[in-house]
Amino acid sequence: MKVLYTDSNNNLIVLIPTQEGINKLGLKGIIKKDVPEDAINITIVSDRVIPKDRYFRSAWKSCRKKGLDICIKKARGVHLENLRYIRDKKLEELDKETIRYISDTEKAQCIEKDKKVLRDLTEKIISVTSKIKDLDELRFYIPKELK
Numbered sequence: 001m002k003v004l005y006t007d008s009n010n011n012l013i014v015l016i017p018t019q020e021g022i023n024k025l026g027l028k029g030i031i032k033k034d035v036p037e038d039a040i041n042i043t044i045v046s047d048r049v050i051p052k053d054r055y056f057r058s059a060w061k062s063c064r065k066k067g068l069d070i071c072i073k074k075a076r077g078v079h080l081e082n083l084r085y086i087r088d089k090k091l092e093e094l095d096k097e098t099i100r101y102i103s104d105t106e107k108a109q110c111i112e113k114d115k116k117v118l119r120d121l122t123e124k125i126i127s128v129t130s131k132i133k134d135l136d137e138l139r140f141y142i143p144k145e146l147k
Helices: 019-034 072-100 105-119 121-129 135-139
Strands: 002-006 012-015 040-045 060-063 067-070
Touching: 002 019, 002 060, 012 019, 012 060, 040 060, 040 067, 067 072, 072 105, 072 121, 072 135, 105 121
Parallel strands: none
Antiparallel strands: 002 012, 002 040, 060 067
């Protein structure tokens, strides 16, 4: 069993009580002891409700019906941040190439064009992902420029 609640920052918290704690205090006692007073949406769920895949962990939200759901809007933000990380690594590589080819004007201009494509990629990503409704499709969307 797990206890889910939403904290004052609107984050979904997963409380994992120990068997010893359950035996000693019971779930209600653990909730009273460990869940902040300002918590909302306090729910007891079975272990199987918690997704094994934590890719969209910061997009999880409390849901009365299922216990836990994934907010597609927040999931898009999570995925965008992950793609930005990949993009930033590629930009770092291109920065090193720029230094390497600083005396070769033609090559340096090509590198700058590639960097511009990467910097402008965020708008494309937002445009494409805003139409995606399926979490698996969202997770595996990677623009060709980042492959």
